[in-house]
Amino acid sequence: MSAKSTTVGALPGPVRLVPLPGLPEVEPGMDLAALIRDAAQRAEIELASRIVVIAQKVVSKAEGRLVRLADVTPRDEAREIAAAHGRDPRQVELVLRESRRIVRRGHNVLITETRHGFVCANAGVDLSNAPGEDVAVLLPEDPDASARRLHEALSTPAGPTPVVISDTFGRPWREGLVDVALGSAGLSPIRDDRGSRDRAGRELLVTQPATADQLAAAAGLLMWKSAGLPVVVVEGFAFEGDGTVREKLLRDPATDLFR
Amino acid sequence: MSAKSTTVGALPGPVRLVPLPGLPEVEPGMDLAALIRDAAQRAEIELASRIVVIAQKVVSKAEGRLVRLADVTPRDEAREIAAAHGRDPRQVELVLRESRRIVRRGHNVLITETRHGFVCANAGVDLSNAPGEDVAVLLPEDPDASARRLHEALSTPAGPTPVVISDTFGRPWREGLVDVALGSAGLSPIRDDRGSRDRAGRELLVTQPATADQLAAAAGLLMWKSAGLPVVVVEGFAFEGDGTVREKLLRDPATDLFR
Numbered sequence: 001m002s003a004k005s006t007t008v009g010a011l012p013g014p015v016r017l018v019p020l021p022g023l024p025e026v027e028p029g030m031d032l033a034a035l036i037r038d039a040a041q042r043a044e045i046e047l048a049s050r051i052v053v054i055a056q057k058v059v060s061k062a063e064g065r066l067v068r069l070a071d072v073t074p075r076d077e078a079r080e081i082a083a084a085h086g087r088d089p090r091q092v093e094l095v096l097r098e099s100r101r102i103v104r105r106g107h108n109v110l111i112t113e114t115r116h117g118f119v120c121a122n123a124g125v126d127l128s129n130a131p132g133e134d135v136a137v138l139l140p141e142d143p144d145a146s147a148r149r150l151h152e153a154l155s156t157p158a159g160p161t162p163v164v165i166s167d168t169f170g171r172p173w174r175e176g177l178v179d180v181a182l183g184s185a186g187l188s189p190i191r192d193d194r195g196s197r198d199r200a201g202r203e204l205l206v207t208q209p210a211t212a213d214q215l216a217a218a219a220g221l222l223m224w225k226s227a228g229l230p231v232v233v234v235e236g237f238a239f240e241g242d243g244t245v246r247e248k249l250l251r252d253p254a255t256d257l258f259r
Numbered sequence: 260m261s262a263k264s265t266t267v268g269a270l271p272g273p274v275r276l277v278p279l280p281g282l283p284e285v286e287p288g289m290d291l292a293a294l295i296r297d298a299a300q301r302a303e304i305e306l307a308s309r310i311v312v313i314a315q316k317v318v319s320k321a322e323g324r325l326v327r328l329a330d331v332t333p334r335d336e337a338r339e340i341a342a343a344h345g346r347d348p349r350q351v352e353l354v355l356r357e358s359r360r361i362v363r364r365g366h367n368v369l370i371t372e373t374r375h376g377f378v379c380a381n382a383g384v385d386l387s388n389a390p391g392e393d394v395a396v397l398l399p400e401d402p403d404a405s406a407r408r409l410h411e412a413l414s415t416p417a418g419p420t421p422v423v424i425s426d427t428f429g430r431p432w433r434e435g436l437v438d439v440a441l442g443s444a445g446l447s448p449i450r451d452d453r454g455s456r457d458r459a460g461r462e463l464l465v466t467q468p469a470t471a472d473q474l475a476a477a478a479g480l481l482m483w484k485s486a487g488l489p490v491v492v493v494e495g496f497a498f499e500g501d502g503t504v505r506e507k508l509l510r511d512p513a514t515d516l517f518r
Contacts, residue, residue, distance in 0.1 A: 011488065012481045015276040104516040111516060119432040168468070172431060172517035173378040175510050176449040176469025178476065180433070190435045191483065209427070209479060210435025217437065217476030220468060221496055222271045224450065229270065237480055251434050257363040257370065258431035258517060 013236055018045055019222040020231040028064035033153030036231055045233055048159030052150070053219035055230035056167040056182055057126070057137055059146050065138040067094060081110065091125060094136050098123035103259070109170075113259075114139065117250045118182065120169045140165070143183025144244035151185035162186030162239055166216035166223075172258070179220030181212035181245050188241030189213075189248045210249055211239070272495055277304055278481040279490040287323035292412030295490055304492050307418030311409070312478035314489035315426040315441055316385070316396055318405050324397040326353060340369065350384060353395055357382035362518070368429075372518075373398065376509045377441065379428045399424070402442025403503035410444035421445030421498050425475035425482075431517070438479030440471035440504050447500030448472075448507045469508055470498070 022039040026032060036054075040047050060066070074082070074089035078096055082089035085108050092110065099112035103119055114123045116139065124139040140146045147163040154161035164184050168177040181189055189212030219232035253259050281298040285291060295313075299306050319325070333341070333348035337355055341348035344367050351369065355361075358371035362378055373382045375398065383398035399405045406422040413420035423443050427436040440448055448471030478491035512518050 011280070012278055012483075014278070015477075015480055017274040017276070017477070019271055019273070021270070106516055109516075173510055173515060174439070174469065174472070175508050176467045176472065178437075178469050178472045208435045209483065210433065210437050211480070213433070213435065213437045214476045214480045217473045218274075218276070218480060221274055221470070221473045221477060224271075224468065249434050251432055256432060257365055257368075 012238060015218075015237045016235040017218055017222055018233040018235060019229045020045060020233055021229070023058070023229075023231055026058040026061045028061060028066065030062050031153075032058065032062040033150050036150075037154060039231070040233070046235075047154055047161045047233065048156055049161075050159075051162045051164060051187065051215060051234040051237060051239060052154060053164045053166055053215055053232045053234060054150065055223055056124070056139060056143065056165055058230045059140050059143070059150075059165050060137050063140055063146065065140060067136050067138060069134045069136060081105065085110070091122070091127065091136060094125045094138065095123045098125060098138060116143065116182075117246065118169075120167075124167060139167070139182065144185065144246050145183070147183035147244075148185040155186070160186050164189075164212050164215050164219075166219060168220065179213075179216040179223065181210075181216045181249060184212045184243065184245050186242060187211065187239035188243045189245050190243070191240075212245060212249060271497060274477075274496045275494040276477055276481055277492040277494060278488040279304060279492055280488070282317070282488075282490055285317040285320040287320060287325065289321050291317065291321040292409050295409075296413060298490070299492070305494075306413055306420045306492065307415055308420075309418075310421045310423060310446065310474060310493040310496060310498060311413060312423045312425055312474055312491045312493060313409065314482055315383070315398060315402065315424055317489045318399050318402070318409075318424050319396050322399055322405065324399060326395050326397060328393045328395060340364065344369065350381070350386065350395060353384045353397065354382045357384060357397060375402065375441075376505065377428075379426075383426060383441075398426070398441065403444065403505050404442070406442035406503075407444040414445070419445050423448075423471050423474050423478075425478060427479065438475040438482065440469075440475045440508060443471045443502065443504050445501060446470065446498035447502045448504050449502070450499075471504060471508060 020039050021043055069090040072090040072093050074093035078093035079089045082092045095110055098114055102112050104111040109121050112123045113119050126137045143165045147165050151163040165182045166179040167182050169180050170177055191209045191211050222232050279298050280302055328349040331349040331352050333352035337352035338348045341351045354369055357373055361371050363370040368380050370380055371382045372378050385396045402424045406424050410422040424441045425438040426441050428439050429436055450468045450470050481491050
């Protein structure tokens with residue numbers, strides 16, 4: 001399926017979510033696009049005109065976004081927060097460094113707004129699946145730029161390969177984690193259905209599916225951490241357009257009721 | 260694939276999202292399970308051991324959850340809110356009837372906590388895709404019970420058919436809509452990975468993917484309102500357990516930082 005053949009309103013066909021096996025443990029400096037291309041070739045999984053959803057963790061590792069906790073000196077505020085919530089002050093220090101501001105504290109969780117503008121627990125700073133017990137993994141510096149580099153490296157004359165970089169976030173009001181898009185390239189992260197009509201002919205005013213988040217959540221069905229499958233190839237989805245998560249999916253604080 | 264053959268930790272295979280064509284316009288009193296079964300048979304789509312994700316709107320219509328706006332007399336509070344935000348006072352009245360309380364007002368949106376416990380815009384009261392311009396569609400009385408009835412009616416000796424009822428919700432901090440689960444039956448709406456270990460052998464403490472929400476979001480890729488495809492069949496996903504959205508996915512207000 002070519003992206004160019006897509007018309008909005010055409011009936012969608014089946015979509016396949018294919019986990020990519022055989023990716024090695026990713027280390028700083030590795031060429032992640034080459035690793036994905038090789039793994040796909042070995043598994044005979046086509047990438048042209050397919051979307052690749054990649055878990056943030058492997059992108060961060062490839063980009064060297066790792067910090068040894070032994071090298072972190074917590075500021076007073078980090079010590080105070082850590083003491084109040086039973087946390088490691090060095091991890092809290094990293095959370096503060098990665099954040100513009102604290103949104104909520106409590107229930108042993110620290111919700112912050114990251115430098116990128118994501119609102120999430122611990123600014124995405126994670127200890128699980130890090131290479132050593134004392135190493136923290138930070139979010140990529142610019143996940144949209146990371147997605148763009150991977151998109152360009154994976155696309156071929158046979159067809160473009162849009163990339164979505166995903167992470168698992170908690171949500172207000174609901175239990176459990178769902179994957180959302182941190183970065184995107186090669187597709188529009190939001191589908192603008194405004195101006196189209198429902199089946200009764202009325203104009204749809206607010207139907208804007210967050211495509212990149214839907215893709216991240218769908219891929220998340222196959223990305224349990226214990227399975228170690230951080231890349232999912234999405235076949236058959238009629239992507240279109242282009243755009244970044246930062247510009248298209250992060251809500252303007254001025255129109256946000258929950259800052 | 261049988262749910263019984265599933266073991267947590269087994270590597271997942273591809274998942275297919277298959278839109279169900281040929282569903283007629285649903286009207287109150289129709290047997291939705293029979294309509295889905297017949298449409299699947301005509302399209303030669305297997306339902307046994309597959310998950311069926313159904314858009315809330317058709318469930319509500321089949322259950323007769325329709326209100327003619329002409330029959331609604333707004334209370335003073337509804338008139339006041341409607342005037343302040345440029346809304347139809349009769350729709351605001353319905354939102355108030357469906358809600359326990361208002362969570363936020365502003366930006367031409369009314370965020371409430373519904374009688375079920377969902378926090379969403381307009382208590383899910385919707386005018387689009389309703390049978391007439393002056394008819395509002397309300398959420399099902401008990402979406403978990405709706406899912407349970409459909410699950411029981413669709414399951415056969417050949418295999419169970421878990422059901423997720425989905426709706427598109429906005430989110431704090433992010434633009435666009437993503438589908439979430441309003442009700443579930445025949446699968447656990449959340450996967451409890453706590454106690455399993457990451458690839459370095461460390462225990463995973465907080466990884467609880469909200470499976471039913473991931474399924475809803477994935478199905479949402481194929482449910483643009485203009486396409487009129489409110490049912491998606493999910494093949495190849497290793498579901499397990501059982502449980503309701505109300506019990507498993509709605510967060511206890513006592514541990515919620517955003518009420």
